[in-house]
Amino acid sequence: xxxxxxxxxxxxxxxxxxxxxxxxxxxxxxxxxxxxxxxxxxxxxxxxxxxxxxxxxxxxxxxxxxxxxxxxxxxxxxxxxxxxxxxxxxxxxxxx
Numbered sequence: 634x635x636x637x638x639x640x641x642x643x644x645x646x647x648x649x650x651x652x653x654x655x656x657x658x659x660x661x662x663x664x665x666x667x668x669x670x671x672x673x674x675x676x677x678x679x680x681x682x683x684x685x686x687x688x689x690x691x692x693x694x695x696x697x698x699x700x701x702x703x704x705x706x707x708x709x710x711x712x713x714x715x716x717x718x719x720x721x722x723x724x725x726x727x728x729x
Contacts, residue, residue: 670699675707679714 670678678685678699685697698711711717 665701667701670702670707672706672710674699675702675710675712676714677710679711679717682711682715 678697682697685695689695689697699707702708
């Protein structure tokens with residue numbers, strides 16, 4: 634590894650550490666009451682994730698991922714809904 638590459642990696646690591654040190658700690662206990670989202674909730678939230686992301690940029694009380702979920706099933710639905718495994722993309726099904 635040459636000096637230029639090492640300097641660049643140290644600079645990137647420093648920027649990442651500085652940016653993450655500014656992150657707020659959110660209190661989520663009040664979000665964990667009421668309806669728990671399962672697989673279908675995760676699927677729906679994954680489908681609308683791009684729209685949620687744009688809204689989240691402008692509103693502080695809006696999130697992409699539901700805090701009150703049932704764990705693995707919600708996460709699986711979210712991944713499938715957002716196309717995280719390529720199920721909805723369709724490129725994996727085409728032959729070249």
